[in-house]
Every structure is written in structure tokens, then in C-alpha cells.
Amino acid sequence: MSFSIFSYHFNSYLFMKLHWSPKSPYVRKVMVCAHELELLPRLEMVRSVAAMLKPNAAIMRDNPLSKIPTLVLDDGSTLFDSAVICEYLNALANGPLFPASGSRRWQALRWQAFGDGLLDALILWRNERERPANSVSAELIAAFELKTQAALAQLNEEINALDDAPFAIGHITIACALGYLDFRFAMLKWRALAPDLAHWYAGQQTRPSIAATEPTAEG
Numbered sequence: 001m002s003f004s005i006f007s008y009h010f011n012s013y014l015f016m017k018l019h020w021s022p023k024s025p026y027v028r029k030v031m032v033c034a035h036e037l038e039l040l041p042r043l044e045m046v047r048s049v050a051a052m053l054k055p056n057a058a059i060m061r062d063n064p065l066s067k068i069p070t071l072v073l074d075d076g077s078t079l080f081d082s083a084v085i086c087e088y089l090n091a092l093a094n095g096p097l098f099p100a101s102g103s104r105r106w107q108a109l110r111w112q113a114f115g116d117g118l119l120d121a122l123i124l125w126r127n128e129r130e131r132p133a134n135s136v137s138a139e140l141i142a143a144f145e146l147k148t149q150a151a152l153a154q155l156n157e158e159i160n161a162l163d164d165a166p167f168a169i170g171h172i173t174i175a176c177a178l179g180y181l182d183f184r185f186a187m188l189k190w191r192a193l194a195p196d197l198a199h200w201y202a203g204q205q206t207r208p209s210i211a212a213t214e215p216t217a218e219g
């Protein structure tokens with residue numbers, strides 16, 4: 001009896017609700033971490049539609065910015081954005097995905113910022129290209145394309161460092177950004193721009209956490 005009371009409290013303490021979508025690359029970061037850290041059984045995924053032009057009241061109850069991922073802990077407190085949630089999950093599981101200190105930490109955080117920044121540009125690019133044709137800014141589109149190409153060229157240069165570093169949040173974020181390029185920007189044919197990065201990504205795709213979280217249009 002006392003064991004079941006203990007386990008009830010133990011499990012309820014760690015129970016978490018995640019505003020989730022199978023299409024969001026930022027949500028994917030969280031899901032990859034949850035897979036890696038074996039925390040999936042503790043996550044209740046709630047399908048939530050987040051769009052820049054359509055604030056979602058259900059998400060806004062937990063995050064006034066109406067963005068996903070948003071994590072709700074069992075005491076009702078909330079965590080966002082993806083970087084904060086991923087680091088929280090890693091701390092909860094005492095995991096290896098956020099190196100604690102030293103150059104490995106700054107390297108991992110820089111790659112996370114790099115991948116997130118690339119995604120930010122891609123999301124804005126996608127929003128822009130979906131506007132009515134007569135109001136699309138060719139200048140903005142050209143700027144997003146230039147930044148994307150430069151980011152891919154730079155990451156291609158950093159392949160040896162990526163290969164040498166232990167798998168961590170930087171690898172996860174860059175893999176999610178490349179997966180988003182395949183999902184929404186197939187016409188860019190990014191592999192031709194960054195062949196070493198393409199080879200690196202093919203290796204990442206064999207990892208169960210990455211394979212299990214490929215974006216899908218359904219759901």
C-alpha cells in the first residue's frame with residue numbers, strides 16, 4: 001500500500017502536458033530529447049495548432065505568445081520555448097544532452113542557437129511566400145535564401161567538429177532544421193549546397209530518436 005502511494009506521487013510529480021504538432025521542428029527538438037532521455041511515458045501530447053496569424057486560445061492559456069512547444073507541469077506551471085524545455089527535460093533525467101560546463105557546453109549551445117536561428121529564418125520565409133502573390137516581398141525572400149545558403153555552407157565547414165562532439169542539443173537542433181528543409185523546402189535541394197552536411201545528416205537519421213520524429217503532414 002505504501003509503495004503504491006509513493007509511486008502515485010512519484011509519477012504524478014513527473015507528469016507533463018506538451019502542446020505538440022508533428023510538423024513543428026521546435027516541437028521535434030523536444031520529442032527527440034524525450035526519446036533520448038526515455039521520458040516519453042511521462043508526456044501527454046496535446047495536438048495544438050499554432051499559426052502566426054491565428055493565435056490559439058488553448059495554447060494562450062498556457063503561453064500568451066501562442067507558440068509551440070509549450071510544456072505544462074503537473075503543478076500548472078509552464079515552460080517555453082524549445083531550448084528551455086529541452087534543458088529542463090535533460091535536467092529531470094540527469095541526461096547528457098546539455099554538457100554541464102566548458103567548451104563542450106558553449107559549442108552545443110552555439111549549435112542549438114545556429115539551428116534555431118536557421119529555423120526562425122525558414123519559418124519567416126515560409127510565411128512570406130504564402131502571402132498573396134502581389135504582396136510577397138522579393139527582397140525578404142532573397143534575404144532569407146541568402147542566409148539559408150550561408151548557414152548551410154558554414155555548417156558544412158563544421159562537419160569535423162560536429163562529428164567529434166558527443167551527441168547533444170546542438171546536433172539535435174541542426175538535425176531538426178535539416179529535417180524541416182526536407183519537409184517544407186525540398187525545392188532548395190540543400191544537399192547539393194552542403195554535401196558533407198548531407199552525409200552527416202544521413203547518419204543522424206539512423207538514430208532511433210531522429211527516425212521516430214520525422215515530420216509528417218498528418219496528425
Ligand SMILES: N[C@@H](CCC(=O)N[C@@H](CS)C(=O)NCC(=O)O)C(=O)O
Pocket residue numbers: 023024025026050051052053065066067068069081082083116
Ligand atoms: N523560439 C521558439 C519558436 C517556436 C515557434 O515559433 N513555433 C511555431 C510553430 S513551428 C509557432 O508556434 N508559431 C506560432 C506563432 O508564431 O504565433 C522555440 O524554440 O520554441
